[in-house]
Amino acid sequence: MQQGTVENVESNASNNDLKIDRPRTRTYIKQETEEDSKVYLECALYSPVKIESSSSEISKYDSTSSKGVKNRRCSICDITFHNRRLYLDHELHSHKTKETPIIDLETFCCNICNKRYSSGFKYRRHMAKQNNIHIPLIKPHSKPNPSITPDFKDPNNYCISCNYTYKSRKDYYRHMVKIHHMQLSRFSSKPHRPKNMKPVIDLLNMYCDICNSTFGVKNVYIQHLVQVHEMTLPDLYSEPSNFDPEGLYCKMCDKRYKYKWDFTAHLRKIHNITSSPFDSIPNVDDQNNYCSACDKPFLSRKELYWDTSLHLSSIHLDQIPELYQGVDCKNPSKNDLRFERHCVDCQKVFLLKCLYTIHMDKIHGVEPQKCLPKVDDPDVNSPNNHCTSCVKTYHSRNVYKQHLAKVHHLIVPTLPSRCIKINNTMPVVDLLDKHCNVCNRVYKSLNNYREHMSRYHHIIFPRAETFRKYVNRNEIPVIDEIGNYCTACDRVYRSRPSYKGHLYAIHGIYIPKSPQINHDTNNHCASCNKTYSSPGNYKRHLNSIHHKKTLKIKQEDTTEHI
Structure with a gap:
């Protein structure tokens, strides 16, 4: 019966010579037979793109079309679909034909959809949804042997208890923590550094005996000694013969710089040389806001005088003494008095308050003292980290408070320490709220809470026991009993997609979309x-x-x- 219907449709289509994309009007529908209308309705459920009837047009279309277009065209109904999935649904429902899927766990390729997936999880999910084939997850390693204790220092990342070799050291350590419940402190990647001990400088081998590590580059090794161990290099490393200002080359660190200001910053931070090695004196009144000594441009005049590192006042202060000598002014303005930029004894005005404090220290011998913030001072608790005196915004809270203490000499409250103090009191395990009553902290995820309890309080609870309280794989849930509620796991989900994903991932139940839709005036x-x-x-x-x-x-x- 079906073959006869298809033959009638083909004969009628060839005789009537249907045009491509011809609209189906009511008068045209009345001219068709009843069987033709039923077949057309059955094929119209899957959004056809183009209807072709003439044999010459079909041969021409096949010769010019690509392989992807051929794979989504029905030769029986002469219909081309938008994608491969609609074509397969059409073949399954209309012609009752479907290819046999082949499970390919090596390349993760689906022979029906002709598509390759990047991971095994995506491939198994596709096979379960589209082909109703549930592929079990094959674990890479066997169950651990409790009688054998693995060695976390194994150079090959081989777990003798599980008989499995891991690709990276990080995955191997993570396996030791989750499966074998080993403490992180036993194989911490950060070496223990005693505070009172200083390493012996070994430029030949570039070896740090405190950290037990060897460096490959000399400048990285010296930077490690200065910044990590807070060492002060001997005077031998600060001699002028060790530096080449013209070539921007440091002989001790064996490094050449591209810009003058990078070379100057290196001398100041590593070798503790505050004065500029260049003979040129920068022009304070430069209209382009350019420092010729450091070969560095600035955006504004204020940034030339005062940058994040106090450029002129800290680097070129000895070369330009007029910075802290000020300008004569007997009648200062209100802003000069407000921001404390006027010296009453000398009757001089300064551009910035930091230059005024340097003037008081070098000329009058008055050291700056820290004081509580006043009404006209910058707001210590500014939410935007904006300094009203300097008209500058900082990217972090710590840098902003360091600026207030260093430049404006304000007493800034210290930030609360985020480090956890180890206490001997045993906490109460609260898996529901993920709260530690000893440290008074609440964690967002259960993994972070479990890691905190294991690392600081040495309380290790297996993952499976805690997971069973939220997931019950042994019971089959009742679908859509009360909204997005899973009766097996006793848990309510916020959205419909998360509820469907839970049913599919945990219980292996796939809920298809409902085909029946009613019109609604509320859209x-x-x-x-x-x-x-x-x-x-x-x-x-x-x-x-x-x-x-x-x-x-x-x-x-x-x-x-x-």
Whole structure:
């Protein structure tokens, strides 16, 4: 019966010589037979792109089309679909034909969809949803042997208890913590550094005896000694003969710099040389805001005088004494008095307050003292980290408070320490709220809470016991009893997709989309549980997702024809 119907459709299509993309009007539908209309309705459920009837047109289309277009074209109905999935659904429902899927765990390729997946998880999910084939997860290693204790210092990352070799050291350590419940302190990647001990300088081998590590580059080794161990290099490392200002080369660190300001910053931070090695004196009144000594441009005049590192006042202060000598002014302005930039004894005004403090220290011998913030001082608790005196915003809270203490000499409250103090008191395990009553901290995830309890309080609880309280794989849940509620796991999910994902991942239940949709004046789709803002978006959703518009037209046509 089906073959006869297909032959009638082909003969009628060739005789009538249907045009491509010809609209199906009511008068045209009345000219068709009843069997032709049914077959067309059955094929119209899957959004055809183009209808072709003439044999010459079909041969021409096949010769010019690509392989991807051929794989989504039905030769029986002469219909080309938008994608491969719609074509397979059409073959399954209309012609009752479907290819046999082949499980390929090596390349993760689906022979039906002709698509390759990047991971085994995506491939198993695709096979379960599209082909209803549930592939079990093959674990890479066997169950651990409790009688054998693995060695976490194994150079090959081989676990003798599980009989498995890991690719990286990080994965091997993570396996030791999660499976064998070893403490992190036993194989911590950070070496223990005694505070009172200083390493012996060994430039030949570039070896640090405190950290037990060897460096490959000399400048990295010297930078490690200065910044990590807070060492002060001997005077031998600061002699002028060790530096080449013209070539921007440091002989001790064996490193050449590209810019002058990088070379100057290196001398100041590593070798503790505050004075500039260049003979040129920068012009304070440069109109382009350019420091000729450091070969560094600045955006504004204030940044030239005062940058994040106090450029002129800290680097070129000895070369430019007029910075802290000020300008004569007997009648200072209100802003000069407000921001304390006026010296009463000398009757001079300074551009910045930091230059005024340097003037008081070098000329009058008055050292700056820290004081509490006043009304006109910058706000210590500024939410934007903005200094009103310097008109500058800082990227972090710590840098902003260091600026207030160093430049404005304000007493800034210290930030609370984030380090955890180890206490001998045993905490109460609270898996529901993930709260540690000893440290008074609440953690967002259960993994962070478990790691905290294991690392600081030496309380190790296996992952499986805690996971069973949230997941019950042995019981089959009742679908859609109360909203997004899983009766087996006794848990309510916030959204419909998360509820469906839980049923599929934990219980192996796949919920398809409901094909029955009722029209709603509020633009609400009952199948997807979504409400749209306009009727146009709602109709577009029904047409593209549920093909509601095509179904409605065909049903009216068939009833009218009958």
